[in-house]
Amino acid sequence: MTTQITLTLSDDIYQKAEYFAQLTNRNVADVLAQVIALSFSPLTPNTVSTESQERVSVPTLSNQEVIALTELQMESEQDQRLSELLYNQQAGTLTDAERSQLWALMQVYQEKLLLKAQALREAVQRGLREPLNS
Structure with missing residues (x-):
């Protein structure tokens, strides 16, 4: 299950994400989704x-x-x-x-x-x- 959202990013952050997306031949949305998912994954309460x-x-x-x-x-x-x-x-x-x-x-x-x-x-x-x- 996924949920679609709209984010407002600073130009600087977007440009960094866009640059990384180009380097990895992916779209910006996929890069941002992965970064967000990986950022929260170790934070599950009481589990690592x-x-x-x-x-x-x-x-x-x-x-x-x-x-x-x-x-x-x-x-x-x-x-x-x-x-x-x-x-x-x-x-x-x-x-x-x-x-x-x-x-x-x-x-x-x-x-x-x-x-x-x-x-x-x-x-x-x-x-x-x-x-x-x-």
């Missing part, structure tokens, strides 16, 4: 998709699994590549292929960070650890 696309419901995990998730980090190779791509982006030397890689790695980072945060909240609620100091 892992790299294998399976959903993890933190409240249903065992205490041991919750504690393990509080230590979650990116794979060292992914973290290193993310750092390289961020450096290239800041230097203005990021290629189109690298931009796609950067976007994908940022999604992985975002999902792992969200899962870790949910696990930390759950661990505190269960009394498995003290709250982080503010």
